[in-house]
Amino acid sequence: MQTVYNTYTLEKERFTPIEEGKVRFYLCGPTVYNYIHIGNARSSAAFDTIRKYLEWRGYSVDFVSNFTDLGDKVIAQGEKEGLSEEEVADKYADAFLADVAALNIAPATTRPRATQYMEEMVAFVEKLMAQGQAYEVNGDVYFRTDQFKNYAVLSHQNMAELKKNAAGRLDNEDQEEKENDTDFALWKKEERPDVTSWPSPWGPGRPGWHLECSVMIDSLLGDTIDIHAGGIDLAFPHHTNELAQSESYHDERFVNYWLHNGFVNVNDEKMSKSLGNFVTIHDLLADDNIDPQGLRYFLSKTHYRRPVAYSRERLDQAQQEVDKIYRTMRALAKAAGPAGELDSTTGAQLQLLDERFMAAMDDDFNVENALTVVFEGLTLANRTLQEKKNQKTFALLREKLVTWLHIFGLDDFEEKRSLSKKAQAILEERAAARKEKDFEKSDELRDQLKEMGILVKDGRDGQSIEWM
Ligand SMILES: [Zn+2]
Incomplete structure (x- = not known):
């Protein structure tokens, strides 16, 4: 009901x-x-x-x-x-x-x-x-x-x-x-x-x-x-x-x-003109380090009747959950396809999760409980990926997760944040240091990026980044 x-x-x-x-x-x-x-x-x-x-x-x-x-x-x-x-x-x-x-x-x-x-x-x-x-x-x-x-x-x-x-x-x-x-x-x-x-x-x-x-x-x-x-x-x-x-x-x-x-509190205070703590979406979206979908997810993950406690720290924590979602969804997209036969155990587990998702949302839109189910679905997907099940099983997992995530405003699983000018400059400096085999400097620059929430990996094609 x-x-x-x-x-x-x-x-x-x-x-x-x-x-x-x-x-x-x-x-x-x-x-x-x-x-x-x-x-x-x-x-x-x-x-x-x-x-x-x-x-x-x-x-x-x-x-x-x-x-x-x-x-x-x-x-x-x-x-x-x-x-x-x-x-x-x-x-x-x-x-x-x-x-x-x-x-x-x-x-x-x-x-x-x-x-x-x-x-x-x-x-x-x-x-x-x-x-x-x-x-x-x-x-x-x-x-x-x-x-x-x-x-x-x-x-x-x-x-x-x-x-x-x-x-x-x-x-x-x-x-x-x-x-x-x-x-x-x-x-x-x-x-x-x-x-x-x-x-x-x-x-x-x-x-x-x-x-x-x-x-x-x-x-x-x-x-x-x-x-x-x-x-x-x-x-x-x-x-x-x-x-x-x-x-x-x-x-x-x-x-x-x-x-x-419910209301939104900013840094544990009521948002008001007199306190000067008005946060506009326009300003947040102008910040290259903020992923619009991460912000959306942050605003949707609390039950609608409860207050949302905004702080930059809590937004960044929510972003880490979104980054996890991106990683799994990208891996699923790569692995999914028409080949193979649906793994019946995974199919049955997914069916149970879907029923629990609906029961949670049917209960006055209890998004907190529904998101618990979504993360269990992501864990199931990661386990299935490790077990190297077939394309069709991955396709079903992906399809189900896509419909759940859409409800929370998550539709595109590519990275949405762009690098700040400063981070871009450090990355270029690091590439140059590596070219000159100055590994001490390169490690130091890697640590600087890490402090900015950016993980650098070195591969055959040079550096690649991931948001932490
Ligand atoms: Zn009205």
């Missing part, structure tokens, strides 16, 4: 999609105003792994994830860089797509942009107003939270507590015009002449952030979807507000399973 943990009920539930064989999946995407940090990438990587497992399980997954391409952050970044809002959104949407592609995160089935859905958003708000669930004050429109029976249910908060906290938010200048402190904006008036606004029956303005996701889900996936995912920090208020407005709009269930991923 396949189970997923639902934030709505705080329980692992049996996974049954609305339509047999199909999963309607929505992941809240980024606001495109800056390079994404490792926390954003973790969310993308974790849900890509879940999506790929569902595909491995035979589901066709309709995976929709948006770009928020408007709002205060986009406007402020435009002022900083001397760009229009659209230019900012284009620049960082492209950067996001390049980053996630480097991490072998599959493209979304549909990647809508909020600004493409303005008419639908206005119509959505009009209907809520007609139903008495929203009200206008001076060009702003608010959702009437008191009209919705289960407002705080997703975040498991107490309504009285929530009201007290909302009342305490003194920084919000619009607080006074609301009927209730917990009411939230569906539409905000925009009167600044140099800022983009859209027409509406309440005057020019912009949609609230929560409204975007509700409307894009309604337009692209339907009234009720199977999985709605995002970081745990989105459960309140973002997903709470999406749920309230969508269920008021349709008067039926919005989402069957709410999945939320």
Whole structure:
């Protein structure tokens, strides 16, 4: 039985999609105003792994994830860089797509942009107003939270507590015009002449952030979807507000399973602007000593609900596991072929591993247990290679490992890191030293490379390298 943990009920539930064989999946995407940090990438990587497992399980997954391409952050970044809002959104949407592609995160089935859905958003708000669930004050429109029976249910908060906290938010200048402190904006008036606004029956303005996701889900996936995912920090208020407005709009269930991923800590501290420990994927990928697939593997190897503890040391440790995977997969690729008869013992062992892999992933995507199985599969492969079994047996081992590794974003088993200029120079110096038979110097340079994590081997064709 396949189970997923639902934030709505705080329980692992049996996974049954609305339509047999199909999963309607929505992941809240980024606001495109800056390079994404490792926390954003973790969310993308974790849900890509879940999506790929569902595909491995035979589901066709309709995976929709948006770009928020408007709002205060986009406007402020435009002022900083001397760009229009659209230019900012284009620049960082492209950067996001390049980053996630480097991490072998599959493209979304549909990647809508909020600004493409303005008419639908206005119509959505009009209907809520007609139903008495929203009200206008001076060009702003608010959702009437008191009209919705289960407002705080997703975040498991107490309504009285929530009201007290909302009342305490003194920084919000619009607080006074609301009927209730917990009411939230569906539409905000925009009167600044140099800022983009859209027409509406309440005057020019912009949609609230929560409204975007509700409307894009309604337009692209339907009234009720199977999985709605995002970081745990989105459960309140973002997903709470999406749920309230969508269920008021349709008067039926919005989402069957709410999945939320945990945070990323950097060097055992919470990542925050004030601590100055923001790690962007853009910067990590610019480092020649970082293998993008190794980074992807690092982000996927922790269960999606648990926090990921990032440090360069832990990333390097994960890389050692990836290097082991590369070595075995390259050896298997070399040895695999059509000849011979499948070794039945190996076949049976592989079958058992496959069943255990599925049982682990069926248990709310328990990647830790699934990776234990993957490494047992690699050990089996290495043992089989030593025993010099036939090509067909190697081909089967390889085929199975390829399908498992794909779920963790590992698709290409060639070395992905390139040598830094410094390492390149040392290698050249060493080649020259060997030519002059200065073995003392050559050994010294070999040790230097070793300290950089590079293993040099001398063969008939000269030096070859391997990452440690
Ligand atoms: Zn959202």
